[in-house]
Amino acid sequence: MRGLKGKVAALTGGGSGIGRAAALRLGEEGCRMAVIDRNEAAANKTADEIRAAGGIALAITADVAIEAEIAAAFMRVIEAYGCLDILVANAGIFSAERDGKVHTVDKSVWDEIVGVNLTGMFLTCKHGVTAMRATANGGAVVITGSPTGIFGVTPQSVAYSSSKGGVHGLARVMAVDYAPDGIRVNVVVPGFTLSPIVHELVADPAVYEPLVRSIPLRRGAQPEELAGAIAFLASDDASYMTGSLMFVDGGMTAV
Numbered sequence: 001m002r003g004l005k006g007k008v009a010a011l012t013g014g015g016s017g018i019g020r021a022a023a024l025r026l027g028e029e030g031c032r033m034a035v036i037d038r039n040e041a042a043a044n045k046t047a048d049e050i051r052a053a054g055g056i057a058l059a060i061t062a063d064v065a066i067e068a069e070i071a072a073a074f075m076r077v078i079e080a081y082g083c084l085d086i087l088v089a090n091a092g093i094f095s096a097e098r099d100g101k102v103h104t105v106d107k108s109v110w111d112e113i114v115g116v117n118l119t120g121m122f123l124t125c126k127h128g129v130t131a132m133r134a135t136a137n138g139g140a141v142v143i144t145g146s147p148t149g150i151f152g153v154t155p156q157s158v159a160y161s162s163s164k165g166g167v168h169g170l171a172r173v174m175a176v177d178y179a180p181d182g183i184r185v186n187v188v189v190p191g192f193t194l195s196p197i198v199h200e201l202v203a204d205p206a207v208y209e210p211l212v213r214s215i216p217l218r219r220g221a222q223p224e225e226l227a228g229a230i231a232f233l234a235s236d237d238a239s240y241m242t243g244s245l246m247f248v249d250g251g252m253t254a255v
């Protein structure tokens with residue numbers, strides 16, 4: 001893809017699933033990677049995999065929901081690479097067991113899920129965009145959204161769905177606010193993707209089988225199938241895209 005080689009890219013949630021696959025793909029495309037995750041061992045493993053494939057990578061341990069940690073993470077990116085061109089705000093959590101219908105959800109569960117998925121995205125973008133504006137000439141932000149932020153496709157997930165609806169709003173207004181700075185902001189919208197986050201859904205045949213039957217392509221995505229879309233949105237091939245939602249969902253939301 002055009003315009004990725006030599007760029008500096010920071011990605012949250014890079015230790016697993018979609019983030020790991022996107023970090024490997026951006027590393028393969030020649031980006032100098034900062035793999036940020038609250039799971040230190042997982043971030044290190046992804047960075048090791050990028051280096052083993054011939055790329056350049058740094059692992060940073062930070063919790064996106066803690067402002068001091070995520071602010072320090074971007075300072076490390078600038079210390080290590082001197083600039084930030086690409087930000088992938090991707091870290092997120094989901095809990096089928098603890099989330100639920102609105103009258104059942106404990107406020108502590110709401111606070112935790114919204115705290116990571118929405119406040120954490122805000123903090124990631126706040127400090128990531130600050131780093132980008134201070135050091136680069138424009139840039140690209142890719143934010144991981146969800147069909148649950150638009151449609152009621154995952155019942156009994158009120159905290160998760162609300163957090164993702166908020167993320168789409170964050171991305172759209174950022175796209176307008178930073179267009180004059182040459183910073184593009186887009187959302188990748190993964191459908192049902194076979195990563196550890198959905199292990200509860202995969203483990204329950206009463207949920208998994210109807211879910212897969214509801215997807216026109218009749219299967220979940222592999223994380224690598226999201227990685228290509230993320231790399232595309234980050235690249236100069238998407239130079240006229242900003243404020244978009246790109247659905248990579250096997251047709252889930254087309255029906």
Ligand SMILES: NC(=O)c1ccc[n+]([C@@H]2O[C@H](COP(=O)([O-])OP(=O)(O)OC[C@H]3O[C@@H](n4cnc5c(N)ncnc54)[C@H](O)[C@@H]3O)[C@@H](O)[C@H]2O)c1
Binds near residue numbers: 038062064146191
């Ligand atoms: N898998 C799906 O079906 C699906 C569908 C739609 C959207 N998404 C979104 O995709 C994104 C990536 O999810 P995934 O499927 O790769 O899940 P995953 O569980 O495989 O990976 C999430 C990663 O984020 C990290 N993380 C979680 N909380 C964090 C925090 N507070 N600070 C830093 N790192 C943190 C985890 O340690 C993990 O490495 C999430 O935003 C998720 O909501 C996933």
